[in-house]
């Protein structure tokens with residue numbers, strides 16, 4: 001079956017590379033919103049290991065396709081097949097379709113019918129990861145924390161849904177170490193390792209885009225779906241993005257499906273381009289084929305030679321996009337649901353505070369995320385140790401610094417001694433450059449301002 005046409009390829013007709021070995025096939029996809037047909041009877045294949053671009057004018061239906069593939073929308077009609085392992089696996093696809101099951105996997109192979117699966121299964125079982133048009137990082141968490149939270153699922157599984165975690169089982173410790181290793185790897189690959197301890201909302205726009213990709217890659221996807229990854233990037237950042245996507249494909253064999261308006265990016269890196277207009281496919285082929293297609297030129301690339309670009313207007317648009325984005329980051333600065341805290345080596349804790357003080361001291365807790373390098377995840381772990389105030393951190397002994405460093409298992413670039421120095425200033429009621437930015441709302445934090453953590457709870461020892 002040919003996903004482009006929905007028909008069997010005529011005898012003798014050579015299948016395109018992406019038709020022979022598709023990681024994803026979208027077949028006869030239709031999505032209606034009331035009377036509006038956002039996507040109509042759309043079929044295409046995404047080749048394994050390819051960079052595939054979905055392009056088209058505004059409102060063509062690209063994001064709707066992404067939302068159907070990643071389970072945010074249930075399609076009105078159609079089938080979306082994700083495959084692990086080589087080839088079309090037509091027999092398995094038929095068996096799964098006829099059986100009414102959602103997927104079948106065996107050995108290294110698997111067939112997943114995404115239109116039947118909830119979004120969390122699409123990411124964890126079918127291994128499809130995505131980024132969004134408007135960045136959706138946890139702005140108040142550090143870069144490293146954002147990448148650890150993305151791997152929440154394997155950690156929960158390794159902890160036997162928390163019981164093992166509380167007991168500090170080796171499987172949990174190992175999974176935690178692997179999660180950190182993976183996070184550090186992707187921070188290095190995306191040139192963000194020096195910002196590991198900084199809140200995500202404190203990064204420049206282009207760096208946040210890279211962090212989103214790093215976060216998606218931490219889940220070990222087979223297919224990475226990127227919604228306008230180059231939006232708002234300057235030419236240097238766009239070139240870096242191209243290199244990163246090529247690296248992801250070449251070194252990890254991850255297939256990439258992207259929506260992109262930046263034709264420089266699309267034409268340079270895409271192996272395969274699908275063009276939509278009004279929810280319908282108007283072209284499908286290599287960059288050279290699509291560029292030469294009169295339908296595409298008419299619908300999309302056809303810019304009148306006489307037409308002049310109004311630079312001030314473009315800059316105004318960019319400003320709007322950036323402002324909208326900043327609002328989004330601040331809006332999404334909530335900390336996701338807390339995980340159980342593990343204190344595996346509690347008996348050897350050299351600190352003066354009792355381990356596992358669940359409640360803050362009567363005098364109130366400080367907002368420890370005003371210390372640069374302590375994000376909300378670390379703050380919770382410190383609270384679970386009974387550390388609630390700047391004064392406590394300011395008085396850490398060298399031994400305690402070492403112990404806490406290993407407890408947090410946090411390969412931060414900001415030395416613990418630097419935390420202690422900041423804590424000393426804050427404990428005296430002073431400010432640091434960073435705390436001023438937190439207090440001024442310029443950096444998202446676990447909570448607003450300088451005051452005590454109301455209703456804050458630590459984990460169990």
Ligand SMILES: Nc1ncnc2c1ncn2[C@@H]1O[C@H](COP(=O)(O)OP(=O)(O)OP(=O)(O)O)[C@@H](O)[C@H]1O
Pocket residue numbers: 033036037038056057058059060061062063064065
């Ligand atoms: N949840 C929804 N409810 C109603 N209409 C929707 C919904 N989502 C999308 N649409 C409509 O479907 C059509 C396709 O929208 P979509 O966002 O998929 O286009 P797009 O190609 O991604 O556009 P852009 O490039 O501007 O992001 C548009 O007319 C849009 O208004």
